[in-house]
Amino acid sequence: MIVRRLLRSCLTSQFSEASSISTHDNLGEDRPQFPGSRSQWTEKLEFIQPDIYDGIPVYRVMNTKGQIIDQTQDPQLPEETVVKMYKVMTQLNSMDRIMYESQRQGRISFYMTNFGEEGTHIGSAAALNPKDLIFGQYREAGTLLWRGFSLDQFMNQCYGNCEDLGKGRQMPVHYGSKDLNFVTISSPLGTQMPQDDSTAYRSVDEVRYWDERDHPIARLKYYLVSKGWWDDAKEKAWKEQNKKEVLQAFARAEKKLKPNWTELFKDVYHEMPQHLR
């Protein structure tokens, strides 16, 4: 249909007496006729700057003070669930701070923090069925923590010790768990240096704004406090317990031995081929 229209308009303009170029086809539509397109014509040859378009709106339920803006969007989660969410988010944050320090001290070779993404990890994991397979990239530790991966299991993988489920094969943060339906993480691009974290792509001011005004942990805490489900005393106790547990798991993992050297050659194939024996 469209092709016939185009052909018709081409032919009429070819044979018309006036040699003027018409921008209208026979049906008077002044738009490019690309199937599925709602584009416009322009006679200006210039690059489009990003600021002339408004972005796609960003969905939110809470404001920066943890208040539900539209009550119909409140998921009405029970206290137990939301408190668990808060605890897992803060536990992740705590683990991140300690593990990042340990990487700086050279005790582990590599670490990726999850700062600022605690909400997305825990929120996504909480919405999924425990049987759903998760294919994470390497800032997804919160989903594992939600599902019940222990601090010991995290640390064992970071140290690549004899109890690492991954058998010491990969760098830290490349977690995986068959029981928790979390497919082992890879680094498909493989060039991330320990120093290359998200702060490389954000200005200092932007990071500070997020930390002070928009942090998911802070926003959730405001919500919890407003519901009477959390307070300063609980916060203090939880912070201490958290830190203690993480440090203890850390110390345990550091002491364990590395896996047997024969693990270097196993699991390349289902059955070890002759040339590796």
Next chain:
Amino acid sequence: MKSKIMSKLLMLKSNPCSPMFIRLFSKSPQCMATHFKFQPETAHLDGETAKMNLFQAVNNALDIALAKDPSAVVFGEDVSFGGVFRCTIGLQEKYGKDRVFNTPLCEQGIAGFGIGLATTGATAIAEIQFGDYILPAFDQICNEAAKFRYRSGNLWECGKLTIRSPISAVGHGALYHSQSPEAFFSHCPGLRIVIPRSPIKAKGLLLSSIRTADPVLFFEPKVLYRSAVEEVPVQDYMLPLSKADIVAEGDDVTLVGWGTQVHVLKEVAEMAQEKLGVKCDVIDLVSILPWDKDTVFNSVKKTGRLLIAHEAPLTSGFGAEVAAAVQEACFLSLEAPIQRVCGFDTPFPHVFEPFYIPDKWRCFDAVNKLVRF
């Protein structure tokens, strides 16, 4: 290169067996015919057979796999109507759109999707339309599929993935429809690479590849799709992976190749017998990764002379790996330097294809060098 051809022309009188002599003065019209002669074999299996060419044998294997494994799916560009080489003809009608379906034009996506699918436990049979197009999927195949089991400490794996793709020269394919990419992937532990030489081999090897617990790259020599016809057993049968075949026997020279090249080498062995009185072991490697070193080593220890031939370019082609391994394991048995007759170190050309490929004349010339050393 030019000076090589000139010096060969000058040597014509003294060496009537030289490839240039035979090519220029032979009466047969080389340019239109294929550079090889497919010789059908018989399957060593009891039971009914049917006349099938390579694409029909592949189609038959896929049919059996889909029939017997309810989790099996076949996908790739244009597979629904039957595929550009007809390998998937009739499958969507028989098994439905849920199990046989087209993908977008995205090799990286085809591989990535296949890996994810295989990880969940479904049998994923992907097709990359031409081996020349497999490179966008390289990261997925080598960094993900190959390493899945190893990196997860055997918690996860994608062994149920098989990627099929047509490869090698077809007479007019030029740069992007003629490549043999096996060497690139041979460098990646965790993959299996299988290349059939015939319909009988293709069906059995494809069924084994689909069912093996490792991800497999199954490369089909496209020039054989129609031209290779055999009586193929109709039953479900599997052939061993990682085992090379000795397709001709002799004590004087070892010839190693795979895919289309096996048929060239078979003819070279006949020429060597006729013109030089020399008998050759002709070995089809069958599997490039892991490769059957023992069969090759045993042969070279017997003959002392080795020729490896492949269409892929010489430098770092798989022949280099075979040559390095053989010289290390069989050094004292060697009577002459190992010869490699391969594609030249250029992209695969269009009109110059007859000069580019390691045809029987170039291979025969190399055999001559081996016996006269």
